[in-house]
Amino acid sequence: MTTQSPSINTFPELPTAPDRVAAQAAHALGKLLFDTPECQAYLKAIKEINSDVDVQRISANIREHETALQWGKGNRLEHQAALTTLEAELEALPSVHAYHQAEKAAAQLFHAVDEVISQAAGILFAPNAKRSGCGCGG
Amino acid sequence: MLTEELNAAARLLGETLHESEAVQKYLSALVDCEADPETADLEKRMCTLYEELLARQQRGENLLRSEIDNFNALKRQVYQLPRVAEREAALTPVKAYFAEIADEINQKLGMEFPALAQAGRL
Numbered sequence: 001m002t003t004q005s006p007s008i009n010t011f012p013e014l015p016t017a018p019d020r021v022a023a024q025a026a027h028a029l030g031k032l033l034f035d036t037p038e039c040q041a042y043l044k045a046i047k048e049i050n051s052d053v054d055v056q057r058i059s060a061n062i063r064e065h066e067t068a069l070q071w072g073k074g075n076r077l078e079h080q081a082a083l084t085t086l087e088a089e090l091e092a093l094p095s096v097h098a099y100h101q102a103e104k105a106a107a108q109l110f111h112a113v114d115e116v117i118s119q120a121a122g123i124l125f126a127p128n129a130k131r132s133g134c135g136c137g138g
Numbered sequence: 139m140l141t142e143e144l145n146a147a148a149r150l151l152g153e154t155l156h157e158s159e160a161v162q163k164y165l166s167a168l169v170d171c172e173a174d175p176e177t178a179d180l181e182k183r184m185c186t187l188y189e190e191l192l193a194r195q196q197r198g199e200n201l202l203r204s205e206i207d208n209f210n211a212l213k214r215q216v217y218q219l220p221r222v223a224e225r226e227a228a229l230t231p232v233k234a235y236f237a238e239i240a241d242e243i244n245q246k247l248g249m250e251f252p253a254l255a256q257a258g259r260l
Contacts, residue, residue, distance in 0.1 A: 016255075019158070019175050019235070019238075021152065021154050022154040022155055022158065023238075023239065023242050025147070025150050025151040026151055026153050026239045026240070026242035027242050027243075027246060028147055028150075029144075029147040029148060029150075029151050029243060030242060030243040030244070030245065030246025030247050030251070031246050032143060032144050032147050033144070033243070033245050033246070033247055034246050034248075036144070036147075039247065042249075043248065043249075078247070091217050096249070103254075103257075104258075106254060106258075107255070107257040107258030108139075108258045109139070109140075109258070110251055110254045110255035110258050111255050111256075111257075111258025111259050112139050112140050112149045112176050113140065113144060113147075113255065114251075114252075114255035114256075114258075116140065116145055116148035116149055116152060117148045117149075117151050117152040117155070118152065119152060120148075120149045120150075120151075120152025120153045120156060121151075121152040121153075121155040121156045121161060122156050122161065122165055122212045123155075123161060123164060123165065123232065124255050125152070125155070125236060125240075125252075125255075126240075126251070126252040126253075126255040127252070127256060128229070128232060128233050128236045128242075129233070129236035129237050129239065129240035129251075129252040130237070130252045130253060
């Protein structure tokens with residue numbers, strides 16, 4: 001005896017899982033954010049900072065002093081003074097300045113977007129979406 | 139500051155999250171908490187004390203060990219209240235759900251949306 005399988009079309013439509021809908025909404029939002037001038041400028045600034053030879057040189061120097069401090073090698077005060085000088089040197093580089101500016105603009109945009117999400121959700125989104133750390137959002 | 143399209147997409151995501159079971163359960167637990175006078179009162183006392191201690195600490199004052207102990211005792215008392223415990227328990231799945239949703243945004247962006255959004259708050 002054979003039983004005929006019902007056609008998929010005879011079944012009532014499956015309810016759409018809210019997770020899937022939210023994931024699609026998040027995906028669409030991510031795409032829109034990615035295309036914003038703020039996001040593009042930030043990604044460009046990251047790329048530039050990563051390929052800046054001065055940034056690489058100063059960062060390598062900073063790591064050397066940090067490692068020496070960590071292992072108690074040499075004079076602690078001298079290492080700390082060198083670190084202060086190097087950090088100031090790093091911050092004065094045009095690519096680093098541009099990076100901070102771009103990061104600030106992207107962060108402000110993301111914050112504004114997060115406020116809209118949180119208001120509609122009825123609960124803070126970003127503080128509760130972080131994978132670690134405090135999510136109290138207070 | 140936000141374009142209409144971006145605003146609409148963010149609102150749609152927020153509304154979708156609002157409809158989720160996890161958020162609905164949390165919001166219901168939150169309402170229960172706020173409706174209970176004992177819970178609301180104790181939690182308000184805890185928040186007021188926290189802000190007061192934090193402000194003093196930020197002014198460079200050294201807090202007494204007994205003041206910190208008192209605060210921690212009050213905090214324990216608050217978190218042992220059934221309605222607070224229920225609310226906190228309801229928040230755990232919300233966080234897991236939000237982290238998954240944020241991953242969708244992060245993947246598209248190539249950066250951490252929640253961390254940067256929080257940095258923009260400062």
